[in-house]
Amino acid sequence: MTHHDTIVALATPSGAGAIAVIRLSGKDAINIACKIFHSISGKNLAKQKTHTVHLGHIKDGNRILDEVLATVFKNPNSYTGEDTIEFSCHGSSFIQQEIIQLCLRKNARMATPGEFTLRSFLNGKMDLSQAEAVADLISSDSAASHQLAIQQMRGGFSSEIAALREELLNFASLIELELDFAEEDVAFANRDDFQKLITKISFVLKRLIDSFATGNVLKNGIPVAIVGEPNVGKSTLLNALLNEQRAIVSDIAGTTRDTIEDEISIGGISFRFIDTAGIRETTDTIEGLGIKKTFEKIDQAQVVVFLIDSSRLLSGEVTVANLQIEIGRIKNKYPQKALIVVGNKADIITSKEKTHLKDSIDSLQLIAAKTGEGVEDLKTSLLVFVNTGALKNNQTIVTNTRHYDALLKALEEITRVQEGIDAGLSGDLMAIDIRQALYYFGEITGEITNDDLLGNIFANFCIGK
Numbered sequence: 001m002t003h004h005d006t007i008v009a010l011a012t013p014s015g016a017g018a019i020a021v022i023r024l025s026g027k028d029a030i031n032i033a034c035k036i037f038h039s040i041s042g043k044n045l046a047k048q049k050t051h052t053v054h055l056g057h058i059k060d061g062n063r064i065l066d067e068v069l070a071t072v073f074k075n076p077n078s079y080t081g082e083d084t085i086e087f088s089c090h091g092s093s094f095i096q097q098e099i100i101q102l103c104l105r106k107n108a109r110m111a112t113p114g115e116f117t118l119r120s121f122l123n124g125k126m127d128l129s130q131a132e133a134v135a136d137l138i139s140s141d142s143a144a145s146h147q148l149a150i151q152q153m154r155g156g157f158s159s160e161i162a163a164l165r166e167e168l169l170n171f172a173s174l175i176e177l178e179l180d181f182a183e184e185d186v187a188f189a190n191r192d193d194f195q196k197l198i199t200k201i202s203f204v205l206k207r208l209i210d211s212f213a214t215g216n217v218l219k220n221g222i223p224v225a226i227v228g229e230p231n232v233g234k235s236t237l238l239n240a241l242l243n244e245q246r247a248i249v250s251d252i253a254g255t256t257r258d259t260i261e262d263e264i265s266i267g268g269i270s271f272r273f274i275d276t277a278g279i280r281e282t283t284d285t286i287e288g289l290g291i292k293k294t295f296e297k298i299d300q301a302q303v304v305v306f307l308i309d310s311s312r313l314l315s316g317e318v319t320v321a322n323l324q325i326e327i328g329r330i331k332n333k334y335p336q337k338a339l340i341v342v343g344n345k346a347d348i349i350t351s352k353e354k355t356h357l358k359d360s361i362d363s364l365q366l367i368a369a370k371t372g373e374g375v376e377d378l379k380t381s382l383l384v385f386v387n388t389g390a391l392k393n394n395q396t397i398v399t400n401t402r403h404y405d406a407l408l409k410a411l412e413e414i415t416r417v418q419e420g421i422d423a424g425l426s427g428d429l430m431a432i433d434i435r436q437a438l439y440y441f442g443e444i445t446g447e448i449t450n451d452d453l454l455g456n457i458f459a460n461f462c463i464g465k
Helices: 029-036 093-105 115-122 128-139 143-153 156-180 191-220 234-242 285-300 310-315 320-333 351-360 375-383 401-423 427-445 451-458
Strands: 007-010 017-025 037-039 052-060 063-073 084-091 222-228 260-266 269-275 303-309 338-344
Touching: 007 093, 007 115, 017 029, 017 093, 017 115, 029 037, 029 052, 029 084, 029 093, 037 063, 052 093, 063 093, 084 093, 115 128, 115 451, 128 143, 128 156, 128 427, 128 451, 143 156, 143 191, 143 269, 156 191, 156 427, 191 401, 222 234, 222 285, 234 260, 234 269, 234 303, 234 338, 234 375, 260 375, 303 310, 303 320, 310 338, 310 351, 320 338, 338 375, 401 427
Parallel strands: 222 269, 222 303, 303 338
Antiparallel strands: 007 017, 017 084, 037 052, 052 063, 063 084, 260 269
8 A cells, every 4th residue: 555645535424414525635636626626716726725615516527516615735734744625515425426436537546444544644743642542532422532532632642651752762872872881881871860760750651551440431431230139120220321211121020131231421421331130040041041141241340230129128028138148249249349239119118218228228329210210319329430530630541452551561661670770780781671661652652653553553443534
């Protein structure tokens, strides 16, 4: 693949719509556009200023394909850093394809996934982590994931990594210089300052690595498993949370045989709720498989909502002592998971009975899934388990697995450098670990790349971006 030719693609979603945008980018983009675009006022696109919009017709010979707006972006002041033309045409699928095919016949090439953004990176318009944030921004489906992508696109993470790399590179240069004067026993790198830098880099790397747990949750959503015995209202609660009839509700115990999942946004954070099969002893093979899957979903969840039937507790059908044993089992089996104990069917018990239950069971939340009573309070409780402090304070949060892996490897190398300082190793030995740490820093921002890495990253983009 060459990145010096001219590419074309639909930049808006495929299918019919009010309008569509077709993007041309490359050294011949304006020349190709001039061949097919005829301005109503007789203007020549090649002579127009950058960032201007012009009304005209797209023609294939004497045949008019559509009346369009042509927007001119001249290099280097464009998204890709190349000459770029964007045609805003009517959203007919037929018109879209006719214009694209016409561009192809005029010597353009179909863009590959993410190729416009790849060219932006190759032409220095953004670094690699910012380019990856473009894909995150397109796929963001909550306020939190959107904010994270915007922060990374603006270069906060890149700037922090680049600053650390620059400081380390300066010291690495001094240490490498010392090797050239080894016989004279000259020290160019101040060891006290070098120790302070290594301590600073270790601190920042650990903070960024720790932020990945929060970032991954905010980006991908928080899985919440709704568990409990059969017929306590798990499916009704899922429907109440989603405000739609997503799960089948029945008075027959064991109706839910498989897990049902759906997502909603609460306070700008995406939560993925999982309705599971009721946990009980059963001889039904299908129900047994559903119960097995319930425990698998608890393993995957970050928060567990343990739902009980309040009326059964008050009637004595279920004792508080037995319930406490069940809660203890879940806590012991999943000690790292947040657990919320929720009493359903609060609409059929009295205020006095509600007080009695809350006194008997610590942190019990009472709801009525059928009427919606207490459901909003439950949503608010879920937000407590999300650490949004770093997001609100505009701190750098790592969300990308590739970046996380590179940070871990960089920290390993910096730890080796620290061990070398403590052991009094010579500069030539420490220089090896410093160079390796610099390599991993460079991998994040794209100062060090290879075709396989770029191929893996941009293959996940949509065509036209």
